[in-house]
Amino acid sequence: MPYTMTEKILARVAGLPAVRAGDEILARPDFVIAYDFPGYTDVFFKEAKEDFGVAHVPSPERFVLFIDHMVPAAAPKEEELHKITRAWGKEQGVPVHEREGIGHQVSAELGYATPGAFAVHFDGHVSQLGAFGTLAIGARKSVLETFVSERMALVVPGTVKIEVTGTVQPGVMARDIFHHLVRVLGPASCRFKVVELCGPVIDAMSIEGRQTICGQAMFLGATTMLIAPDAKTLAHAQGRAKIALDPVYPDAHAHYDQVHRIDISDLAPIVVAPPSPANTRDLSEYAGLEVQMGYLGSCASGRLEDLRVAAEVLKGRRIKPGFQLHVVPTSQAIMSQAASEGLISTLVDAGAFISSSSCDYCYGRIATMTDGQRAVSTGTLNTPGRMGSADSEIFICNAAVVAASALEGCIADPRPYLASVTSVATAQEIPA
Amino acid sequence: MTLPTLHGRAAWVFTEDDFDIDLIVGIKNIKITDINELAAVTMTSYDPDFARSVARGDLLVGGANFGYGHPHYPAMRAMRHLGVAGVIAESFSPGFFRGEISMGFPLITCPGIRAATQRWDRLRVDWERGVVVNQQSGAALPFEPWSSTERATIEAGGFTPYLKARLARERAAAAA
Numbered sequence: 001m002p003y004t005m006t007e008k009i010l011a012r013v014a015g016l017p018a019v020r021a022g023d024e025i026l027a028r029p030d031f032v033i034a035y036d037f038p039g040y041t042d043v044f045f046k047e048a049k050e051d052f053g054v055a056h057v058p059s060p061e062r063f064v065l066f067i068d069h070m071v072p073a074a075a076p077k078e079e080e081l082h083k084i085t086r087a088w089g090k091e092q093g094v095p096v097h098e099r100e101g102i103g104h105q106v107s108a109e110l111g112y113a114t115p116g117a118f119a120v121h122f123d124g125h126v127s128q129l130g131a132f133g134t135l136a137i138g139a140r141k142s143v144l145e146t147f148v149s150e151r152m153a154l155v156v157p158g159t160v161k162i163e164v165t166g167t168v169q170p171g172v173m174a175r176d177i178f179h180h181l182v183r184v185l186g187p188a189s190c191r192f193k194v195v196e197l198c199g200p201v202i203d204a205m206s207i208e209g210r211q212t213i214c215g216q217a218m219f220l221g222a223t224t225m226l227i228a229p230d231a232k233t234l235a236h237a238q239g240r241a242k243i244a245l246d247p248v249y250p251d252a253h254a255h256y257d258q259v260h261r262i263d264i265s266d267l268a269p270i271v272v273a274p275p276s277p278a279n280t281r282d283l284s285e286y287a288g289l290e291v292q293m294g295y296l297g298s299c300a301s302g303r304l305e306d307l308r309v310a311a312e313v314l315k316g317r318r319i320k321p322g323f324q325l326h327v328v329p330t331s332q333a334i335m336s337q338a339a340s341e342g343l344i345s346t347l348v349d350a351g352a353f354i355s356s357s358s359c360d361y362c363y364g365r366i367a368t369m370t371d372g373q374r375a376v377s378t379g380t381l382n383t384p385g386r387m388g389s390a391d392s393e394i395f396i397c398n399a400a401v402v403a404a405s406a407l408e409g410c411i412a413d414p415r416p417y418l419a420s421v422t423s424v425a426t427a428q429e430i431p432a
Numbered sequence: 433m434t435l436p437t438l439h440g441r442a443a444w445v446f447t448e449d450d451f452d453i454d455l456i457v458g459i460k461n462i463k464i465t466d467i468n469e470l471a472a473v474t475m476t477s478y479d480p481d482f483a484r485s486v487a488r489g490d491l492l493v494g495g496a497n498f499g500y501g502h503p504h505y506p507a508m509r510a511m512r513h514l515g516v517a518g519v520i521a522e523s524f525s526p527g528f529f530r531g532e533i534s535m536g537f538p539l540i541t542c543p544g545i546r547a548a549t550q551r552w553d554r555l556r557v558d559w560e561r562g563v564v565v566n567q568q569s570g571a572a573l574p575f576e577p578w579s580s581t582e583r584a585t586i587e588a589g590g591f592t593p594y595l596k597a598r599l600a601r602e603r604a605a606a607a608a
Binding site: 187276383 | 449450452454458459460462496497500501502505523524525526527530531534535579580581591592595596599
């Protein structure tokens with residue numbers, strides 16, 4: 001009987017010979033991943049002890065915590081939360097990774113993106129581990145279940161297969177391809193499904209580009225997204241993988257709820273206009289619109305290929321006076337690699353403000369905008385108020401567009417500044 | 433345990449697809465933690481009289497993929513405080529759906545409900561027949577069943593009480 005990747009992974013962790021989409025199962029996650037955030041981890045810690053009498057999480061070796069929000073702390077209350085997290089990790093024997101970068105990226109660097117593994121988090125952007133063939137689900141409050149018992153109840157999701165074909169045009173990055181999928185298929189097209197992403201464009205794409213696309217799965221309505229591991233991802237996983245597992249592949253005649261083949265040959269750089277991540281538009285519609293702020297970072301797009309393309313656009317140039325360009329590498333390892341490649345000095349010389357890795361730019365905790373301001377951003381979301389005032393606007397775009405817009409002070413096409421970049425096609429290793 | 437009685441007026445019909453529920457309180461108010469303060473700003477950009485006109489047991493009606501985006505908890509916390517008992521929508525975004533079901537707040541997926549409902553129509557969820565009845569028009573629209581965990585979570589009044597009960601049962605079964 002043929003099975004999808006999701007059915008195979010979930011059958012193993014449910015301890016069953018086979019499961020099918022729609023089955024209700026109790027599954028034992030291989031990894032429980034979280035970042036500390038008020039109302040989430042602090043509540044899980046407290047409820048596990050006080051409401052459930054569970055002094056120690058079951059199998060703590062499966063757990064990992066990240067301190068990547070509110071870093072550095074800007075108020076005693078924020079630091080208090082981190083203090084609680086550190087203490088809990090020590091008491092439970094659970095590693096707490098602090099100031100190493102955005103957890104969704106660092107967890108891949110640390111080997112939690114094991115091909116064939118099942119991982120849970122309360123945050124949905126954990127789906128980016130799917131770039132390595134890991135089934136990673138943002139389960140919100142259900143994560144509490146893993147703090148007090150070995151297993152978690154869930155319904156086996158069906159799968160939508162999306163095959164991406166065609167030729168990637170210059171200036172087009174993974175980010176454009178993802179938002180194009182939202183435009184073509186619709187923001188609700190994959191509700192409650194796992195997206196299995198494949199096709200020649202994905203085969204040729206860098207690991208980083210795959211992380212970018214998989215991490216945004218929720219904006220297709222999907223529960224998560226994954227890509228069958230190939231030589232590139234297996235090479236990355238070898239030597240890092242936290243547990244020994246055989247990679248999992250879909251069977252030839254597995255059942256898919258839908259199959260889409262999308263040709264991106266005509267795709268040019270896009271912007272996602274406010275107020276919703278569903279609002280994919282052609283960049284040309286908004287070119288020339290004045291912007292005051294640029295944000296290049298986030299779990300979606302602050303990786304080396306993003307920094308490299310921005311440096312290519314900005315090399316030997318100066319950003320427009322008064323424009324604020326914030327560059328936030330996704331992890332410390334990426335920052336270090338970018339420094340050794342000379343990217344950081346190129347960006348600084350152009351007038352960019354570089355910050356250590358943090359989630360805080362994404363939700364306006366820092367680099368906050370005021371009324372009437374407008375940003376180009378590689379962040380995850382463009383809802384009004386996400387980066388400050390509810391009367392400010394966020395245009396999501398790729399890193400090259402952010403850089404070009406920083407030069408011109410308005411939404412700008414990066415292609416005139418690029419020699420030949422189709423960064424999507426350049427396979428770059430992410431740092432160890 | 434039984435499912436809650438859902439029988440009330442449609443206090444609002446959100447006609448938009450992919451509706452971002454953060455807009456219910458307004459993003460600038462999303463960090464307000466005082467529930468009275470939060471309730472006071474709820475829906476003010478849609479209907480300044482909303483808080484005064486809504487009654488305990490009222491329901492909300494939504495479009496397709498209701499709760500799209502990064503749905504935060506304050507919007508529905510405020511709605512519950514105002515007495516809203518549940519949301520019936522064409523369909524829900526998964527993150528929002530999981531989050532609110534875990535709070536013990538019923539979300540009913542009912543294709544056709546938006547077109548079939550005018551504001552202030554009386555709606556009744558008939559659990560036995562698996563339909564939402566519009567008492568003004570008499571229309572009865574089938575809704576999609578929950579998984580057993582979702583159903584048990586609503587019956588228990590939230591994920592924490594559900595899980596407590598389930599684990600207690602499992603322990604008792606293991607001891608027997």
